[in-house]
Amino acid sequence: AQTVTQSQPEMSVQEAETVTLSCTYDTSENNYYLFWYKQPPSRQMILVIRQEAYKQQNATENRFSVNFQKAAKSFSLKISDSQLGDTAMYFCAFMKRELNDMRFGAGTRLTVKP
Amino acid sequence: DAGVTQSPTHLIKTRGQQVTLRCSPKSGHDTVSWYQQALGQGPQFIFQYYEEEERQRGNFPDRFSGHQFPNYSSELNVNALLLGDSALYLCASSFMTVGMNTEAFFGQGTRLTVV
Numbered sequence: 544a545q546t547v548t549q550s551q552p553e554m555s556v557q558e559a560e561t562v563t564l565s566c567t568y569d570t571s572e573n574n575y576y577l578f579w580y581k582q583p584p585s586r587q588m589i590l591v592i593r594q595e596a597y598k599q600q601n602a603t604e605n606r607f608s609v610n611f612q613k614a615a616k617s618f619s620l621k622i623s624d625s626q627l628g629d630t631a632m633y634f635c636a637f638m639k640r641e642l643n644d645m646r647f648g649a650g651t652r653l654t655v656k657p
Numbered sequence: 658d659a660g661v662t663q664s665p666t667h668l669i670k671t672r673g674q675q676v677t678l679r680c681s682p683k684s685g686h687d688t689v690s691w692y693q694q695a696l697g698q699g700p701q702f703i704f705q706y707y708e709e710e711e712r713q714r715g716n717f718p719d720r721f722s723g724h725q726f727p728n729y730s731s732e733l734n735v736n737a738l739l740l741g742d743s744a745l746y747l748c749a750s751s752f753m754t755v756g757m758n759t760e761a762f763f764g765q766g767t768r769l770t771v772v
Contacts (some may be wrong), residue, residue: 585765590760590762645690647692650699
């Protein structure tokens with residue numbers, strides 16, 4: 544079974560600074576996807592960034608980037624130039640390539656302070 | 658383009674009752690997955706429907722059942738409600754075909770409270 548671990552229940556960062564959220568996972572699969580989702584108080588899960596395991600290049604989406612270490616089974620999210628609107632719960636998720644169900648970590652509550 | 662819509666947004670039920678939650682997928686999506694998110698936790702996969710059949714199931718008892726209609730919309734039914742069923746129920750829609758867009762779009766969820 545795949546498990547996803549987020550070891551930081553809460554984090555805070557000053558506006559305009561950079562913060563890194565950690566995620567590790569356990570799988571015997573070779574083909575899979577990894578995701579970071581953001582869940583603001585509105586409750587809707589919003590995709591932040593996606594990484595395909597067969598791609599060595601780390602994914603980047605504007606201020607968001609990942610550090611994907613396949614051998615170490617690590618998938619961290621870096622948020623640059625943090626904004627107040629980044630305040631939310633952040634969930635790391637794993638998905639086998641041939642399936643569409645996702646396994647989520649317990650989440651990290653990020654607070655951006657003015 | 659309407660995204661994933663869920664109804665109702667909030668619901669209060671009594672222990673032992675039955676509940677039905679509804680989900681309409683994003684236009685063009687053919688697969689619906691349901692997740693249970695207890696307070697302070699990450700979403701847990703309940704099951705997934707594709708072509709009107711349950712394709713995958715997580716570790717949930719048979720009290721949790723579902724259905725998918727020809728228009729791809731879906732229902733989640735929970736029988737004999739327990740206090741522990743209180744949670745946010747999330748619906749996500751996507752494409753089943755591997756190699757196509759694998760991004761899952763989520764609805765805003767139904768907050769179920771069992772008293």
